[in-house]
Amino acid sequence: MIVGDLLPQLIRSAAAGDQRAFAALHARYAGMVHAILLARLPPSEAEDQVQEVFLAAWKKLGQLDEAAGFGAWLCAIARNRAVDCLRRRRPTEALQDGWPDDAQPSSSDVAEAHQVLDAIRALPDAYRETLIMRLCEGMSGPEIAAVTGLEPGSVRINLHRGMKLLRDKLGVDGKVAAS
Amino acid sequence: MSDYLFDREGEPDPEIARLEAMLAPMAYRGAAPRLPRPARRAPAYVVAAAAIALAAALVAVLIGKPWRPRPPSGAVAQWIDTGEAAMRLDVGIGSVELAAHTRARFVAATRHEMQLERGTLTATIHAPPRQFVVRTPRAVVTDLGCAFAITVDAAGRGSVVVSEGRVAVAGGDAREVVVGAGARVELSEAGPGAVSAPAADVQEQQGTGNRKPETGNHRMAPSGAGAHHHVSKKHPAKQIAPPATHAQPHASTPQKKDEAPRIQHDALKDLKNSVE
Numbered sequence: 001m002i003v004g005d006l007l008p009q010l011i012r013s014a015a016a017g018d019q020r021a022f023a024a025l026h027a028r029y030a031g032m033v034h035a036i037l038l039a040r041l042p043p044s045e046a047e048d049q050v051q052e053v054f055l056a057a058w059k060k061l062g063q064l065d066e067a068a069g070f071g072a073w074l075c076a077i078a079r080n081r082a083v084d085c086l087r088r089r090r091p092t093e094a095l096q097d098g099w100p101d102d103a104q105p106s107s108s109d110v111a112e113a114h115q116v117l118d119a120i121r122a123l124p125d126a127y128r129e130t131l132i133m134r135l136c137e138g139m140s141g142p143e144i145a146a147v148t149g150l151e152p153g154s155v156r157i158n159l160h161r162g163m164k165l166l167r168d169k170l171g172v173d174g175k176v177a178a179s
Numbered sequence: 180m181s182d183y184l185f186d187r188e189g190e191p192d193p194e195i196a197r198l199e200a201m202l203a204p205m206a207y208r209g210a211a212p213r214l215p216r217p218a219r220r221a222p223a224y225v226v227a228a229a230a231i232a233l234a235a236a237l238v239a240v241l242i243g244k245p246w247r248p249r250p251p252s253g254a255v256a257q258w259i260d261t262g263e264a265a266m267r268l269d270v271g272i273g274s275v276e277l278a279a280h281t282r283a284r285f286v287a288a289t290r291h292e293m294q295l296e297r298g299t300l301t302a303t304i305h306a307p308p309r310q311f312v313v314r315t316p317r318a319v320v321t322d323l324g325c326a327f328a329i330t331v332d333a334a335g336r337g338s339v340v341v342s343e344g345r346v347a348v349a350g351g352d353a354r355e356v357v358v359g360a361g362a363r364v365e366l367s368e369a370g371p372g373a374v375s376a377p378a379a380d381v382q383e384q385q386g387t388g389n390r391k392p393e394t395g396n397h398r399m400a401p402s403g404a405g406a407h408h409h410v411s412k413k414h415p416a417k418q419i420a421p422p423a424t425h426a427q428p429h430a431s432t433p434q435k436k437d438e439a440p441r442i443q444h445d446a447l448k449d450l451k452n453s454v455e
Contacts, residue, residue: 002277006399009259014214015434017216019211019213019214022211022214023211026210026211027211028211030207030209030211031207033207034206038205042207047207047209047219050207050209051209051211053287054211055212055214055215055363058214060399065297089298109201110204113201113202113204113205114368116198116201116202117202117205132202133201134184135195135437136202136203136204136205136206137201137207138203138206140185140186140187141184141185141186141187142185143329143337155185156182159184159185160185163195167194174375
C-alpha cells in the first residue's frame with residue numbers, strides 16, 4: 001500500500017526515470033488498469049495494453065498537476081486506451097465481441113468464467129469496472145477507493161448495485177441467465 | 180455486520196466466493212514494463228561539431244575527396260625561405276609575393292598576419308582596413324586597404340613603399356605613422372623613421388595609454404636622398420611634393436612658414452580622396 005505521503009515522491013522519481021519507483025506504482029495500480037481494460041477488451045488484449053497504458057502515463061507524468069489525482073488520471077488514460085483499441089479494430093472485428101482464437105476457453109470452468117466476465121462487461125461502466133477490480137483482481141472496496149480516488153461509499157454502492165444486476169443476469173445457480 | 184463484498188472481511192458470501200475463485204485466474208500478473216532509457220542530450224558544442232563534420236563529409240562526398248580546412252600557402256609558424264625564386268601566396272583577402280631571398284611565415288591560421296624576417300614582401304590586399312598585418316623585426320605594418328611592399332634586413336632596417344591606398348606603420352613605442360599611396364617610410368633599427376613623398380598622405384598618430392611619450396626629433400630620421408626613387412609612377416604629381424615636414428620635424432631644418440599650409444591642404448585633400 002502506498003501511503004499518500006510517498007505517492008508524490010514515487011511519481012517524481014518515476015518521472016525522472018527511476019525504474020524502482022515506476023515498478024512500485026505499477027504494482028499498486030496495475031490491477032485497476034487491467035480491470036478497466038478488461039471491462040472493455042478481450043482478456044489477451046487487455047493484458048497487453050496494461051503495459052502500454054503505464055508507458056503512456058509515464059510519458060505524461062509531467063502533465064500531472066497533483067499526485068492525489070494520479071489514480072483518476074490513470075483511469076482516464078486506461079479508458080482512452082481501450083477506446084483507441086476498439087477504434088483501431090477493423091469493422092469486422094468490432095462486430096465480434098468474443099475472444100481471440102488463442103483465448104478460447106478450453107474447459108467448462110474457463111468457459112463459465114468467460115461467460116461471467118461477459119455478463120459483467122454488459123453492466124454500466126461504474127459497476128463493471130468496480131466489480132472486475134473486486135472479483136477478478138481481488139481488491140477490497142477500500143483498496144478500490146484508494147486507487148481510483150472514488151469515495152469508499154461510492155465504491156460500496158457500485159459493488160452492491162453491480163452485484164445485484166450481475167445476479168439477475170447469472171440466475172440462481174450462477175449460470176448466465178437466458179436473455 | 181460484515182460486508183464481505185466491500186471489505187472482504189467476515190464470513191464469505193458463498194456466491195461471491197465462487198465468482199472470486201472463477202475469475203481470479205484472469206487477474207493481472209504482469210511485471211512493470213522497463214522504462215525506456217532517457218536519451219542523453221549532447222552538449223551544444225558536440226552537436227555543433229557533429230553538424231560541421233556532417234557537412235564536411237557531405238562536401239567530401241560531393242567533390243570526391245576528403246575535406247580539410249584550406250591550408251595557407253605557407254603553413255602557420257613554418258618559415259618560408261624563397262631562395263632564388265620568388266613566391267606568390269594567397270592570403271584569402273589578397274595576395275602576397277615574396278621576392279627571392281626572403282624569409283617569412285604566417286603567424287595566424289587566417290593567413291592575415293605574417294612575419295617578415297628578411298627580404299621583400301609585396302602585398303595586394305582587398306579587405307577592410309587592419310585586416311592584414313606584417314610584422315618585421317622592428318615594425319608592424321598594418322594594411323589600411325592598399326598595395327605595398329616591405330623590404331627589411333635581419334636587423335629590421337629597410338622600407339615600406341605604398342603603391343595604392345594607405346598603410347599604418349608602428350614601431351616599438353606604438354607610435355603609428357600612416358603612409359599614403361606613393362609614399363615611403365624608412366625602417367631603421369629604431370622602427371619606422373622618415374617618410375618620403377607624397378607628404379600629403381603622411382600623418383602621425385600618437386599612442387595612448389601608458390605608452391612612452393614621443394618627441395619629433397626622437398623618432399623621425401631625416402629623409403634619405405633616395406626617398407623618391409621608389410614612389411609609384413601612378414602618382415607622379417605627388418613626387419614633386421616636398422617632404423612631409425610636419426611629420427618629420429627636424430631641429431636643423433625648421434619648417435618654412437609658407438610650406439605648412441600647402442602641405443596640410445594637400446594632406447586633407449589626399450585624405451578626402453582616399454575616403455571617397
